[in-house]
Amino acid sequence: QSALTQPRSVSGSPGQSVTISCTGTSCDLCDYNYVSWYLQHPGKAPKLIIYDVSKRPSGVPDRFSGSKSGNTASLTISGLQAEDEADYYCCSHAHITIGVFGGGTRLTVL
Amino acid sequence: QVQLQQSGPGLVKPSQTLSLTCAISGDSVSSNTAAWNWIRQSPSRGLEWLGRTYYRSKWTNNYAVSVRSRITINPDTSKNQFSLLLNSVTPEDTAVYYCTRDPGFCVTCYDSWGQGTLVTVSS
Numbered sequence: 001q002s003a004l005t006q007p008r009s010v011s012g013s014p015g016q017s018v019t020i021s022c023t024g025t026s027c028d029l030c031d032y033n034y035v036s037w038y039l040q041h042p043g044k045a046p047k048l049i050i051y052d053v054s055k056r057p058s059g060v061p062d063r064f065s066g067s068k069s070g071n072t073a074s075l076t077i078s079g080l081q082a083e084d085e086a087d088y089y090c091c092s093h094a095h096i097t098i099g100v101f102g103g104g105t106r107l108t109v110l
Numbered sequence: 111q112v113q114l115q116q117s118g119p120g121l122v123k124p125s126q127t128l129s130l131t132c133a134i135s136g137d138s139v140s141s142n143t144a145a146w147n148w149i150r151q152s153p154s155r156g157l158e159w160l161g162r163t164y165y166r167s168k169w170t171n172n173y174a175v176s177v178r179s180r181i182t183i184n185p186d187t188s189k190n191q192f193s194l195l196l197n198s199v200t201p202e203d204t205a206v207y208y209c210t211r212d213p214g215f216c217v218t219c220y221d222s223w224g225q226g227t228l229v230t231v232s233s
Binding site: 002031033034036038045046047048051052055057089091092093094096097098099100101102103104 | 218
């Protein structure tokens with residue numbers, strides 16, 4: 001059971017938008033002002049797509065956006081494309097534990 | 111562009127020591143802004159941060175509580191790399207191990223990852 005809860009799966013059609021939530025359920029030391037998001041294609045290493053809740057690294061399309069409300073962070077992917085099909089993970093800064101990950105969400109592009 | 115190249119055995123016997131190395135190109139293990147981490151991923155435990163080393167006038171290591179008694183992360187400035195040692199391994203330590211960089215422009219994020227090493231603990 002991860003300290004950060006994500007839906008197991010979400011889906012959407014090409015061109016649509018999807019939102020993945022990340023809720024702190026058992027992470028007393030998590031700081032939800034510092035959440036990052038990663039996508040992972042099968043057999044590959046995770047890739048950073050959002051950091052500090054809503055900032056995008058250079059080269060990441062602006063179709064990817066992040067937000068936060070209380071202890072829930074969200075990743076929104078707009079204009080879904082086939083290559084967005086992947087696993088998505090959130091990660092929160094946490095005191096002592098440093099990085100705490102969510103259990104991951106499988107995005108299926110229909 | 112930062113690249114991380116991992117090396118080390120993929121099979122370790124129970125009770126022995128897991129040893130992996132991560133060679134850095136495009137940055138320095140002695141960077142005053144970055145931190146160098148080990149993260150593992152398994153079906154049962156998901157993504158799990160294990161520990162980090164970084165230099166800010168002196169070397170500092172931080173380790174996850176779950177492995178603190180068994181883990182050592184060492185920087186090697188002469189080869190610009192860092193290593194992971196995890197002793198007394200059990201089958202529960204079977205996972206894909208990644209070395210990563212926290213670049214320092216964020217509060218805990220990992221912008222560069224090694225290719226991953228599947229380590230199986232089995233006799």
